[in-house]
Amino acid sequence: MKTSINTNTVLGNTGKTSIVLPTFSYDCPDPDAVAFLSAAGVTDTLSVDAVCTLVTDLKTAGLWTKMTAVYPFVGSTPASHKFNLINPADSDAAKRLVFNGGIIHSSTGALPNGVNGYANTFVNSDIANFPIPDYISFSYYSRTPGSHVTGGNVIGSFGNPATQATSARLLIRFVGNPNSSISVINYPDGIQPNASTTTDTDGSGYYIGTRTSSASKLFIRGILRGSASGGTTTFSPPPVDMYLFAYNNRGISALNFTNKECAFAHIGKGLSDAECVTLSTIVNNFQTALGRNV
Amino acid sequence: MIQVGLLTIEQKDQLIGQLYAPDSYFNPIQDIEDNWVISQEEMNECINERCLWVKELPLIPYLPKPDPILESL
Numbered sequence: 166m167k168t169s170i171n172t173n174t175v176l177g178n179t180g181k182t183s184i185v186l187p188t189f190s191y192d193c194p195d196p197d198a199v200a201f202l203s204a205a206g207v208t209d210t211l212s213v214d215a216v217c218t219l220v221t222d223l224k225t226a227g228l229w230t231k232m233t234a235v236y237p238f239v240g241s242t243p244a245s246h247k248f249n250l251i252n253p254a255d256s257d258a259a260k261r262l263v264f265n266g267g268i269i270h271s272s273t274g275a276l277p278n279g280v281n282g283y284a285n286t287f288v289n290s291d292i293a294n295f296p297i298p299d300y301i302s303f304s305y306y307s308r309t310p311g312s313h314v315t316g317g318n319v320i321g322s323f324g325n326p327a328t329q330a331t332s333a334r335l336l337i338r339f340v341g342n343p344n345s346s347i348s349v350i351n352y353p354d355g356i357q358p359n360a361s362t363t364t365d366t367d368g369s370g371y372y373i374g375t376r377t378s379s380a381s382k383l384f385i386r387g388i389l390r391g392s393a394s395g396g397t398t399t400f401s402p403p404p405v406d407m408y409l410f411a412y413n414n415r416g417i418s419a420l421n422f423t424n425k426e427c428a429f430a431h432i433g434k435g436l437s438d439a440e441c442v443t444l445s446t447i448v449n450n451f452q453t454a455l456g457r458n459v
Numbered sequence: 460m461i462q463v464g465l466l467t468i469e470q471k472d473q474l475i476g477q478l479y480a481p482d483s484y485f486n487p488i489q490d491i492e493d494n495w496v497i498s499q500e501e502m503n504e505c506i507n508e509r510c511l512w513v514k515e516l517p518l519i520p521y522l523p524k525p526d527p528i529l530e531s532l
Contacts, residue, residue, distance in 0.1 A: 243482035266486030267500030280498045281486045
């Protein structure tokens with residue numbers, strides 16, 4: 166049974182008068198879920214229940230503490246989509262999104278235009294923030310099937326154009342290779358960074374890129390679709406903020422925009438195979454609860 | 460073919476750092492011919508009174524700059 170938590174705020178407690186603001190009372194036992202829902206101004210029962218279950222599931226699976234940022238995209242405006250579930254404060258330090266360029270927001274997610282729409286996550290992919298042996302992972306729930314005519318980078322950062330070094334990026338059926346998706350994560354540990362599919366004929370669903378001590382991997386819809394190991398790589402993930410709907414080109418500009426609608430994204434520590442499968446199940450259940458799974 | 464709004468350099472400078480709607484910033488970019496452009500979404504959704512002139516921008520076909528990094532993957 167769920168417990169009702171009253172989030173009323175008491176102001177002006179000067180010893181003379183206390184003013185109680187009327188606010189929404191959430192039927193959810195998890196204070197982190199309630200904090201996020203309150204910040205995002207989301208009050209409909211469907212979304213409240215879905216977010217509450219999402220947080221509970223992430224915590225039960227031991228994934229909550231591995232996440233730096235989680236963007237559930239509930240509500241239907243940039244004001245509700247911008248908040249980080251892990252820390253729902255409205256600040257850069259809390260990794261709340263800042264939207265730039267053309268993006269349409271609705272109850273099914275954020276739809277970038279593939280021309281100039283992107284969001285800054287303020288999650289810096291520097292190796293100091295995502296050190297070995299934890300590494301890094303990121304994900305994107307795409308509601309848009311098909312290949313890209315232009316662009317195709319759904320999340321990421323990039324450091325060196327001459328060598329392709331220092332990348333942390335996820336690309337879905339991208340221009341130049343429209344039947345392939347790829348996760349590129351550099352670390353100076355001798356593991357090849359490019360985990361790619363050779364045949365991705367969808368383009369929608371839940372994509373996870375992750376690094377572990379033994380391999381770089383790409384999961385699609387909960388299934389391991391690409392893996393790379395061995396090699397001579399000596400580069401690190403780039404020391405710039407990661408962008409959603411594009412990649413951050415050395416802190417200079419956003420490049421390689423996507424037009425795939427996003428219904429969930431995360432950045433966090435590297436995940437094991439079992440954790441990727443579990444996260445895929447949790448996110449798919451979340452989308453199903455909201456009636457927007459694909 | 461996607462159409463975008465064509466900006467002068469002065470107009471581009473005016474839009475940098477400006478919101479076109481709550482929590483949504485303009486993002487002028489350059490196309491393959493180095494024209495400064497913004498998207499039709501920014502033009503149509505703009506409610507910033509100081510920038511309503513973007514609704515009158517001329518439209519041109521959008522041809523993106525190639526991404527040298529992407530093409531070598």
